Amino acid sequence: MHDQLVDGRALKMLCVIDEDTRECLAIEVGASLRSQDVILTLSRLMWLYGKPAFIRSDNGAEFTAAKVIRWLRDAAIGPAFIAPGSPWQNGFVESFNSKLRDELLNREWFRSRAEAKVLIERWR
Known part of the structure; x- marks a missing residue:
């Protein structure tokens, strides 16, 4: 998911939703999302919640990167x-993203990524 700061800089979000409970486990916020960001987030969530049987995602570069595929396989x-x-x-994720956009992103003008992280985490 993406948005931008008030000055036009990019704001990317990695939203991780549990497919069974529909709980939002994490929203990682940054200037970009690289494969390493995905791996670190999923590793942290595995430590907290245990290993899932699968990870469903779209075909974004951060998910289809060889490093992520190798990490998932390992x-x-x-x-x-x-x-x-x-x-x-991936309808429940699309619904979540729409709710995040309607309830927060369309209502706030983030001045910094740090501010965005705090407000997005508070919303989560």
Whole structure:
């Protein structure tokens, strides 16, 4: 998910939702999201909640990167990619993202990434 700061700088968000409980486990905020950011976030969540059977995601570069695929394989976690151009296959995440945008992102003008992190975490 993406937005921008009041000065136009990029704001990227990695939203991790539990498919079974629909609980938002994490929203990582930064200027960009690299494969290493995905790996660190998922590692932290595995430590907190245990290992999932699979990770469902879209086909964004941060999820399809060789480093992430290798990490998932080494952790014995199956990647489950939705079909390109088929957001309805991940409908509960799309619904969550829409709610985040409507309830927070469209109402706030973040002056910094630090401010965005605090307000987004408070909203979560």
